[in-house]
Amino acid sequence: MTTFDAIATQTVRKAAHLEPGFVHKADVEVAARKLAARKKKPNILIYLMDDVGWGDFGCYGGGVAVGAPTPNFDKIARGGLQLTSCYSEPSCSPSRATLHTGRVPNRHGLHRPPMYGEPGGLQGEITLPMLLSQAGYTTQAVGKWHLGENVESQPQHVGYDDFYGFLSVSDMYTEWRDPHFFPEIVYSAARTEWIKNMPFNRCFVHAKKGEELTNVEEVTIPVLSELDEKWCRYSEAFIEKQAKSDKPWLLYHCTRGAHFDNYPGEKYLGKSPAKHPYKDTLLELDEIMGRLVEALRKSGQLEDTLIFISSDNGPHMETWPDAAFTPFRCAKGSTWEGGVRVPGLMYWPGTIEAGRQSDGLFDFNDIVPTALGLAGASDLLPSDRYIDGVDQTSFLLAPDGLSNRKYHYYWLSQTFSGLRCGEYKMVLSATSDDATDAFGTGGFTGVLERYAYPKLFNLYLDPKEQHNYLTRKLAYVEAFQLGMRGHLGTFRKFPAKQVMGINVADKRE
DSSP states (O other), X not given: OOOOOTTTSOOBOSSTTBOOBOOOHHHHHHHHHHHHTOSSOOEEEEEEESSOOTTOSGGXXXXXXXXXXXXXXXXXXXXXXXXXXXXXXXXXXXXXXXXXXXXXXXXXXXXXXXXXXXXXXXXXXXXXXXXXXHTTOEEEEEEEOOSOSSGGGSGGGTTOSEEEEESSOHHHHHGGGOTTTOHHHHTOHHHHHHHHTXXXXXXEEEEETTSOOEEEEEOOHHHHTTHHHHHHHHHHHHHHHHTTOSSOEEEEEEOOTTSSSOOOOTTTTTOSTTOOHHHHHHHHHHHHHHHHHHHHHHTTOXXXXXEEEEESSSOOGXXXXXXXXXXXXXXXXXXXXXXXXXXXXXXXXXXXXXXXXEOOOXXXXXXXXXXXXXXXXXXXXXSSSOBOOOOOHHHHHSTTOOXXXXXXXXXXXXXXXXXXXXXXXXXXXXXXXXXXXXXXXXXXXXXXXXXXXXXXXXXXXXXXXXXXXXXXXXXXXXXXXXXXXXXXXXXXXXXXXXXXXXXXXXXXX
16 A cells, blocks of 8 residues: 555646656656567557446446446456546547647637537647657547537648548437437428538548548438447558558547437347447447457557547436436536546556556546657657646556646636545536436536635545535645646646637627
8 A cells, every 4th residue: 555645745847838747756667667678669549438427337336237238348447457537628529639739628729519510629739649640650530520620620630640530529410310309400391401501511521631531421310320330440440450560550539429319330229238229339339449459459469559448528417318327426518526537447468557446647638748658759748838738657557656647627618617636626616516416417507606715525535526625624725725826827828728618799790
């Protein structure tokens, strides 16, 4: 049992533009030896699901118990590192932009998802595939993008060699086609035509770096039910092809599932014990992950590949029961734990110790500096902008590695909502919900509440964040104020950016 204490330990800031972090010297030495012994840079496979909850996998307490067995995810958890405090942003596009840039939403500017043809984006940002390309990697994106349909934000223009997927989000292709949800559009020729004239691409597409994208097929409801299968085959073919190359690679595989509305493939329809489309979709996502692992094994690349599995945010409870499971408070759209605490599995046979479980903090913005650390290319990290991520290489590779992150910062659109350190979380503002209801309302339906005094929650004793501990734990106030001052102070030299979140009326003035 380690005696390390996150709250009481000082961090080190290596440069003004870098987030300070812990330096665990013994872990760093172990990680360095492991990487030095390797003959080539590791491949990186990011498997990112949509709206899948922290508790959906069996290894997190779900699985069979909630009507959707997840044997492949559970096997991966047993064979690697299971993170119990892995953090996304409150919704899809901010999370995906943070993963790509190593920056919180108030820096990359994508505060909310772009909808129905709205511009993104990632223009002006330096991205993970750009940096790994410089480090000699082949870069492939497959599946959901949702970081803007404008040309500058499309995958082939922000670092990917190839993209096969759709640019937007699942429901935008299908909701207006389904009479159960939109009878007033389906049964109205005028409104159907009105939707068809909206400025968004209704097809899934293919694109190569620097080129214009081409439409593959219009995403009707039957086509949507086949997308995860088609995308899996594309990624399997990529893995097989890369086995013949000497170049390391990045595969960013984003599933359609399990974003509402779920239309499982015929093979999975009604096959979950729950007999529900959401749960059927989980069976498909689990099997696809198993197929990608098997493709790596067959092609001899499994021991050369780091796999990161996660979800872009918590469950979307406004669409219950077509939504995921979380034991935490609230859901997608909020900075309560249910909105941003997501599953996180790290798997690299022979390099990441099997059977590990850690509550050390890990943020989506840690992916960029960690990937560069693993690739031996940390010097490529940009110095002209603030990087909120910390290099977690030693956390992953040391047998009992400790997280290098002291704080997780919660941002709700352009509002700083709070921060976590150790088992404590200080909340300054949050989305309103019914804290007396274990189910709670969804994160998008509340109003923003700014508290006259901060709230302090012990997440180990109170994962539902219902008991404000502040007046009994005043000794912690200074530690949290120090963290807030340090984080917010960085915006003086590195100003906030706004791409999304601008009121439509404001843009037209």
